[in-house]
Amino acid sequence: MPETNPCMDCGACCACFRASFYWGEADDCTPGGVPVGMTADLTDFRRVMRGTDQKEPRCIALMGTVGTRVHCAIYDRRSSICRSFQPSWAEDIPNEWCDRARLAWSLPPLTPDIWTAPRDFPKAA
Numbered sequence: 001m002p003e004t005n006p007c008m009d010c011g012a013c014c015a016c017f018r019a020s021f022y023w024g025e026a027d028d029c030t031p032g033g034v035p036v037g038m039t040a041d042l043t044d045f046r047r048v049m050r051g052t053d054q055k056e057p058r059c060i061a062l063m064g065t066v067g068t069r070v071h072c073a074i075y076d077r078r079s080s081i082c083r084s085f086q087p088s089w090a091e092d093i094p095n096e097w098c099d100r101a102r103l104a105w106s107l108p109p110l111t112p113d114i115w116t117a118p119r120d121f122p123k124a125a
């Protein structure tokens with residue numbers, strides 16, 4: 001992850017959407033997978049990260065303060081849905097869901113130059 005990765009001072013998507021995935025991605029089926037204790041059953045075949053299926057979502061694994069400084073406590077073990085979610089312009093294309101999540105937290109959508117311009121990290125609250 002480059003030092004300029006804007007996700008590290010965002011986290012909006014982890015506190016905006018339901019993060020659900022095939023049940024077999026959890027570590028009671030796949031060693032090293034998503035810690036099953038951080039999940040809840042959604043359907044017979046899908047699980048959801050705890051906290052993301054509530055009215056005001058916030059994933060149980062999200063550490064820190066949205067919009068200031070965050071990290072995922074299970075980054076190396078996160079599910080496929082989390083791995084596939086791309087920040088806007090990371091691959092030279094926008095992601096409207098990234099933009100929507102940021103706007104929901106009163107953060108401006110990312111612009112392409114965010115990936116190349118030097119930035120100061122925000123001060124901790």
Ligand code: SF4
Binds near residue numbers: 085099
């Ligand atoms: S909303 Fe976008 S910028 Fe923020 S953490 Fe998610 S992917 Fe990264």
Ligand code: SF4
Binds near residue numbers: 013059062071074082
């Ligand atoms: S598991 Fe990590 S990346 Fe996925 S929603 Fe939770 S905090 Fe975000």
